[in-house]
Amino acid sequence: MKFSSSILLYLILVSCNQNNNNADNQKSKDKVNKISTVISPSKIEEKIYNIIYSLPEVKERAKYIEKETKGIHHLKVWINQRPEESNEKYYWIKVGEDNGTNLVTNFNFFVDTINLEVKYLDITTDKIISLESWRKETRR
Numbered sequence: 001m002k003f004s005s006s007i008l009l010y011l012i013l014v015s016c017n018q019n020n021n022n023a024d025n026q027k028s029k030d031k032v033n034k035i036s037t038v039i040s041p042s043k044i045e046e047k048i049y050n051i052i053y054s055l056p057e058v059k060e061r062a063k064y065i066e067k068e069t070k071g072i073h074h075l076k077v078w079i080n081q082r083p084e085e086s087n088e089k090y091y092w093i094k095v096g097e098d099n100g101t102n103l104v105t106n107f108n109f110f111v112d113t114i115n116l117e118v119k120y121l122d123i124t125t126d127k128i129i130s131l132e133s134w135r136k137e138t139r140r
Contacts, residue, residue: 045079045091048111051118052077052093055131061106065097073097075106089113090128092121 052058062075074097081092090112096105108121110128120134121127129137 044113044116047116048079048091048093049077051111051116052095052109055118057135058095058107061095073099076103080108083113090119 058075058077065073065075075095076098077093077095079091080094083089083091086092090110093109093111094103094105095107095109096103098104108123110119110121111117112119118131119128120131122129122134122137
């Protein structure tokens with residue numbers, strides 16, 4: 001009787017463990033499904049480039065540089081720092097001109113990885129501000 005009680009107890013434990021494994025497997029599948037719906041980094045970066053290039057200030061500066069250099073120089077947009085490089089939730093995007101000698105930065109933007117909200121880095125105050133605030137400041 002003692003022997004059969006031990007076997008019964010063992011079977012109950014194995015059965016409970018199997019249910020936990022099934023629950024863990026389902027959780028793992030759910031995580032994979034969620035991960036697969038997240039936008040890949042290259043797609044996020046492509047969206048960020050499109051957003052930055054579409055900003056009126058960037059378009060205006062691009063036209064100005066091309067006009068002033070008679071089409072020799074163009075405005076460039078590049079990722080200065082990715083979120084994983086800084087432990088932040090922002091991409092640091094620089095916009096500037098390659099004048100043949102240096103890359104001259106005209107704008108510094110931070111783009112939130114969650115909602116793709118664009119903010120401006122005010123280098124005079126070393127603060128990240130909203131685009132609206134930056135635009136109000138530059139109109140003065």
